[in-house]
Amino acid sequence: MTSGEDIAGPDPGLGERLRELEAGEFPADGALMDRMFSELKTECEKSDKSLIGYLRSRSTMARRAIILIVFTGLGVFALLKLPMVEESMRDTSWVGTLIAFLVLLVVAMMVVTRPVHRPELPRWQIVCLVCFAVGATVIAAFIPGSSAHAATHQHASGVMAGICMGFGILLGIPVYAVLRLVDRGNAFGSLVAAAAAGLAGNLLLKAHCAIDTTSHVLLGHASVAVLFVVGLGLVHRLIPSK
């Protein structure tokens, strides 16, 4: 079947055999095409009428812009409503951690909104991204912080960790929701969106939480990413999407 200069394909013997066997493939009939198209048309019309369908049918640029607007809105809200950590805590490691979270968040967003007409990413790359995302939040707990602050926040660490976890999850939910709303169904989209939600929660907590003891960051911050990834991963495993 193939012709042209590009062929370094099958030798003539195999080519002939493939042609012969392919003749056994039956053609598609008109009635089948009509039925398939009519079902497809119904699905398309139904999708066009829904908000999700509308958002997902925007161009990739537009979908990414929507996400950035939502992210910026959340960032501005956090900046205005929640106090930032004291200036003494804003050292190089603090800035570095924030940048690392932000970069991973942007990469996750790009992966979720990857156009469907491009070859999907290999599974190992997705797994690496999710591991990096969760791993970064765990590693952040072991980066030495200001010892002065560590000493002042030893009390009620369990309660504080719970509050931080709650805040992190609350912020992660809209991030996850918006990513899923514009996700056209890329492979592992849900898992990457969950990792992004965890990262967003950690970004907020890193910027605003003054407690930087390892136990607190592990229990109150890193747990947000773990919960999102493991929790939503389990949900999707148990309830597979259509």
Add this chain to the structure above:
Amino acid sequence: MPTSLDASATDEELMDAYIDGDDAAFRLLFERYAPILLRLTRRHLRSEELAEEIVQQTFFRVHGARNDFRRGSKLRPWVMTIAMNLVREHWRRKKRRKVTTLEVETQAAPEAEFMPIEIRQRSQLLHEALEKLPTSQREVVELHWFQERPYAEVAKIVGTSEGAVRVRAHRAYATLKQLLVSEIRGEE
């Protein structure tokens, strides 16, 4: 909405018209691509129902992603990539749900009742030979041989280098030769 374009319009012209809101152009595109995709998915999935579903899903995604289509670019690799992604996704989900491969293997190749036994056997033979290839090789053979796509385009569709595609094709054709040609010589 009747299209101003006729059957002689190129795929890209039809897609451009569809993006501009010409629904009839979508129908024409479907008529052109659905049979090609149906053959592709039937060979890969060996299930008539699944093949139809994947073809419909492909067009559903084409519809959803139409605003991403760059005017002036080729439509065929665009559509093929979407279809191949869906086929891969299907296999991955199947594996994840731990549905045994036995179920797939025991599914008969799509057959038409009206076909002579000999032709049906040929089709069956082809399906069985293709099934013995690893997925990465099978999709290269599918696109290069059956869909007549050049290696450069196949590489673009499967998301790898042209060199890697050539290697996969070489290995696949060697295996197929062993399975399909040697078998005939053996019979002779």
